[in-house]
Amino acid sequence: MQDQNKFNYIIQQADNCLILGQRLAELCGHGPVLEQDIATTNISLDLIGQARLFYQYAAELQEEGKTEDDLAYLRDAWDFKNVLLVEQPNGDFGKTIFRQFLYDTFSCYFYEELMKSSDERLASIAAKSHKETLYHMKWSGDWVIRLGDGTEESHNRIQQSVNELWSYKDEIISVNAVDQEAEKAGYGVSLELIKEKRNEKIKAVLEEATLTTPEGDYAHKGGKEGTHSEHLGFILADLQFLQRAYPGNEW
Amino acid sequence: MDTALLEQHFNEKIDQDIRIEPKDWMPDHYRKTLIRQISQHAHSEIVGMLPEANWITRAPSLRRKAAALAKVQDEAGHGLYLYSACETLGVDRDDLFADLHSGKAKYSSIFNYPTLTWADMGAIGWLVDGAAIMNQVPLCRASYGPYARAMVRVCKEESFHQRQGYEIMLTLCNGSDEQKKMAQDALNRWWWPSLMMFGPTDKDSKHTEQSMRWRIKRFTNDELRQKFVDVTVPQAELLGLTVPDKDLKWNEERGHYDFGEIDWKEFFNVISGNGPCNKQRIEARKSAWDNGAWVREAANAHAEKKAKRKAA
Numbered sequence: 154m155q156d157q158n159k160f161n162y163i164i165q166q167a168d169n170c171l172i173l174g175q176r177l178a179e180l181c182g183h184g185p186v187l188e189q190d191i192a193t194t195n196i197s198l199d200l201i202g203q204a205r206l207f208y209q210y211a212a213e214l215q216e217e218g219k220t221e222d223d224l225a226y227l228r229d230a231w232d233f234k235n236v237l238l239v240e241q242p243n244g245d246f247g248k249t250i251f252r253q254f255l256y257d258t259f260s261c262y263f264y265e266e267l268m269k270s271s272d273e274r275l276a277s278i279a280a281k282s283h284k285e286t287l288y289h290m291k292w293s294g295d296w297v298i299r300l301g302d303g304t305e306e307s308h309n310r311i312q313q314s315v316n317e318l319w320s321y322k323d324e325i326i327s328v329n330a331v332d333q334e335a336e337k338a339g340y341g342v343s344l345e346l347i348k349e350k351r352n353e354k355i356k357a358v359l360e361e362a363t364l365t366t367p368e369g370d371y372a373h374k375g376g377k378e379g380t381h382s383e384h385l386g387f388i389l390a391d392l393q394f395l396q397r398a399y400p401g402n403e404w
Numbered sequence: 405m406d407t408a409l410l411e412q413h414f415n416e417k418i419d420q421d422i423r424i425e426p427k428d429w430m431p432d433h434y435r436k437t438l439i440r441q442i443s444q445h446a447h448s449e450i451v452g453m454l455p456e457a458n459w460i461t462r463a464p465s466l467r468r469k470a471a472a473l474a475k476v477q478d479e480a481g482h483g484l485y486l487y488s489a490c491e492t493l494g495v496d497r498d499d500l501f502a503d504l505h506s507g508k509a510k511y512s513s514i515f516n517y518p519t520l521t522w523a524d525m526g527a528i529g530w531l532v533d534g535a536a537i538m539n540q541v542p543l544c545r546a547s548y549g550p551y552a553r554a555m556v557r558v559c560k561e562e563s564f565h566q567r568q569g570y571e572i573m574l575t576l577c578n579g580s581d582e583q584k585k586m587a588q589d590a591l592n593r594w595w596w597p598s599l600m601m602f603g604p605t606d607k608d609s610k611h612t613e614q615s616m617r618w619r620i621k622r623f624t625n626d627e628l629r630q631k632f633v634d635v636t637v638p639q640a641e642l643l644g645l646t647v648p649d650k651d652l653k654w655n656e657e658r659g660h661y662d663f664g665e666i667d668w669k670e671f672f673n674v675i676s677g678n679g680p681c682n683k684q685r686i687e688a689r690k691s692a693w694d695n696g697a698w699v700r701e702a703a704n705a706h707a708e709k710k711a712k713r714k715a716a
């Protein structure tokens with residue numbers, strides 16, 4: 154292993170991308186309207202693409218002859234370092250949207266900073282991903298506004314999802330030892346900086362959507378350290394089934 | 405102009421292969437037949453998303469997962485172009501959906517079969533998209549302009565899907581014994597339903613003659629089916645798989661493969677609602693639509709409020 158901390162740092166984001174991409178993939182073919190079915194599938198596709206770029210790089214750093222698929226398919230839940238937010242179930246369209254918005258408002262500013270990484274490879278993955286997340290954030294933000302401002306039913310439904318997901322919004326900008334070392338070494342970003350921009354964006358969109366900011370700032374945590382919700386085991390059972398049932402094959 | 409004259413003019417255009425466009429006069433029966441044909445095709449695209457979507461979360465590699473997502477997304481796009489083409493004939497997309505959900509409108513029966521293993525993702529791309537191409541390439545020259553143009557875009561993507569499906573099969577056939585078994589099992593299950601995709605035999609096909617006259621169908625069902633068999637059998641041989649038809653034999657004299665009789669009882673059974681997944685497919689479409697009602701209402705309400713605010 155060339156650099157264990159860099160590997161861990163990359164895995165955190167790779168796992169976020171993969172698990173959220175996987176969640177969105179569950180929706181394919183079941184969207185509320187054809188255009189939005191295409192949109193969620195497209196975001197899923199972008200996220201899987203980003204996950205692959207990160208895993209490929211991580212596998213190279215690992216120097217064990219492993220591939221992106223080894224990392225995605227052959228680790229167990231405790232090795233996954235994604236935040237709890239991205240493993241939350243899709244729920245109704247409002248919940249899918251607000252989960253996406255909370256993620257996009259992180260990833261967009263995260264990539265914006267990561268583009269300046271001292272690690273060229275990370276900077277280039279970030280540049281490519283940033284373009285995609287700009288579009289994602291516009292899409293999810295517009296939908297938060299549409300649903301908040303739309304009908305009484307849609308307003309109540311999305312407000313409910315805002316309340317439900319609120320305690321999952323801050324883990325993603327919480328700093329752990331890996332983040333600290335990454336920032337210090339120059340290839341990582343300052344999550345403090347991202348936090349400010351992100352909070353402003355969330356505030357502005359909730360306001361335009363006429364939604365109420367929930368009280369309380371309790372944050373569920375654990376994902377970044379490998380302690381997950383009960384959901385992740387099932388996500389992985391689904392994701393990894395073929396590789397586990399028929400190990401060692403080309404597909 | 406009286407109707408007879410209009411109809412004569414219309415027929416002349418058809419005979420000269422001049423495209424009919426939405427604003428042109430057309431016989432009522434032509435319009436209705438097109439609406440039925442195009443909407444059936446559109447429904448097939450979106451119902452067809454479901455059997456493949458069933459394996460996206462379980463795709464065995466990230467590359468395959470991405471390809472599967474992209475493929476199913478393409479099919480949704482095909483649905484969109486085709487619904488749009490249909491709307492140029494004066495029908496509303498929501499009404500077409502209502503007919504699908506009520507069971508009034510049909511879609512390709514092939515999608516009423518289940519996807520049981522990963523190999524089905526290969527078999528569907530190879531055989532189902534392959535059969536779709538046979539059916540659709542001639543429609544790029546269909547007499548109705550918007551339909552023909554939609555088909556050009558669709559066909560390009562379908563042939564990519566077909567190659568991708570074949571490549572999944574090839575990988576499995578070069579793999580472990582279990583993978584080969586998966587591939588053979590998928591061919592066994594999908595072969596006959598794929599042949600059924602071309603519809604009833606020519607002598608039982610009630611719409612063929614008129615549709616060929618109007619050039620919204622260019623070859624008969626049996627002609628297309630034969631072409632599909634002729635192209636696909638050598639591909640199966642290349643994979644090292646056995647086509648599940650003991651009567652399949654090259655006929656030197658005809659220059660075509662002879663093949664066994666399709667189980668038409670099964671065909672009509674699946675069409676009339678008794679396929680293994682008819683209920684589940686319609687239920688999935690219906691519940692997506694019903695669960696999305698509040699979202700569509702919200703989008704409309706917001707758009708109206710926004711327009712009002714702008715006007716104020």
Ligand SMILES: [Fe+2]
Binds near residue numbers: 478479482
């Ligand atoms: Fe298609």
Ligand SMILES: [Fe+2]
Binds near residue numbers: 533562565
């Ligand atoms: Fe296709």
